[in-house]
Amino acid sequence: MMEMFTEESFLRIESLVRECGKIMLSANDIEADTSNIKKKSGDADFVTVFDESVQKALIEGILCVFPEAKFFAEEKDNFAEDTKEGICFVIDPIDGTTNFIHSLGASSISVAMLYNGEIVYSVVYDPYREELFSAIKGKGANLNGKKISVSDREMENAVISFGTTPYKKEQYGCKGFSIAHNIFMHCADIRRSGSAAIDMANVACGRTDGFFECILSPWDYAGGTLLIEEAGGIVSDFSGEPVGFSAPGPVVCSNKNVYKKLIALINNK
Known part of the structure; x- marks a missing residue:
């Protein structure tokens, strides 16, 4: 192709x-x-x-x-x-x-x-x-x-970034911060840049180790998705399914060492 x-x-x-x-x-x-x-x-x-x-x-x-x-x-x-x-x-x-x-x-x-x-x-x-x-x-x-390439850090040494979806505070604000707190208790630290594309690019080059946001539009994450996948990382929705590019949805991405733990923490398991 x-x-x-x-x-x-x-x-x-x-x-x-x-x-x-x-x-x-x-x-x-x-x-x-x-x-x-x-x-x-x-x-x-x-x-x-x-x-x-x-x-x-x-x-x-x-x-x-x-x-x-x-x-x-x-x-x-x-x-x-x-x-x-x-x-x-x-x-x-x-x-x-x-x-x-x-x-x-x-x-x-x-x-x-x-x-x-x-x-x-x-x-x-x-x-x-x-x-x-x-x-x-x-x-x-x-x-x-x-x-x-993405990093090879494990969760306990990982820096995870997240988005707050400020224009949908009522629907996702509390959920996003609740997930962030849950992750914070299991990783090195949490970050928030305000640009999902930059957050995903930072995962792709190994500066940070994961990123999530409760709802994003395709233009927010499409560019970062291929960066991370081609750098050896994983991108999915919160249930572990591939993201689509025609409608908004939740996004999580990370290196392969962090991914399963990150998904579990997002789903409070």
């Missing part, structure tokens, strides 16, 4: 993503101009003009490389069937928008390419650290061109 796609086409996508990172870096004191920010589904669910600009640039640029591509992206109307046939790019233009608004320097661009419903290529780019994570199905994962 991968012979259908050239290395040059993937390099063009990576160059495009780096250019879009410059749009993020151009932002300055976003909160000072209220016209920069809009609320979406809830009090903690925001979109900025920069999200929209990055997404527009990504879609236009990708169509120059793959004219037949469809898109499943955060800041647009989506159709689940688009993710199941042909080429579809799953895009989060700025993952960690709240961090971005508050100038915390912990946001990323996530792009995953599906072919007939399977991820074949992905990129997660952190412009603040100039770190570009990429993976090609069957060819491993890289950070700025160098091979990466």
Whole structure:
């Protein structure tokens, strides 16, 4: 399947993503101009003009490389069937928008390419650290061109990150923190970055050892999924089933030594 796609086409996508990172870096004191920010589904669910600009640039640029591509992206109307046939790019233009608004320097661009419903290529780019994570199905994962792999730590020495799903506090807030507390009592420490894509990239390169969130949209985790799998880790839902890419759902990922224990702790077993 991968012979259908050239290395040059993937390099063009990576160059495009780096250019879009410059749009993020151009932002300055976003909160000072209220016209920069809009609320979406809830009090903690925001979109900025920069999200929209990055997404527009990504879609236009990708169509120059793959004219037949469809898109499943955060800041647009989506159709689940688009993710199941042909080429579809799953895009989060700025993952960690709240961090971005508050100038915390912990946001990323996530792009995953599906072919007939399977991820074949992905990129997660952190412009603040100039770190570009990429993976090609069957060819491993890289950070700025160098091979990466998940850690081999056991649970007692593991650092586990998690997401709080702040725009769905009523449904998932207590559950997420309850799980985090349960895990905290069995691992070295807990972290929360505010960008699921960065959290998953950190698992892929072995900085951290696992990540979970009670509910994520496909654009939040699609890019990180292939990174982790190609780096030797595991990604699933909370019941151990493979994640899908057409609807939101729970996500857990880790190295192979931590995975079974992490799943058990999530399910309070």
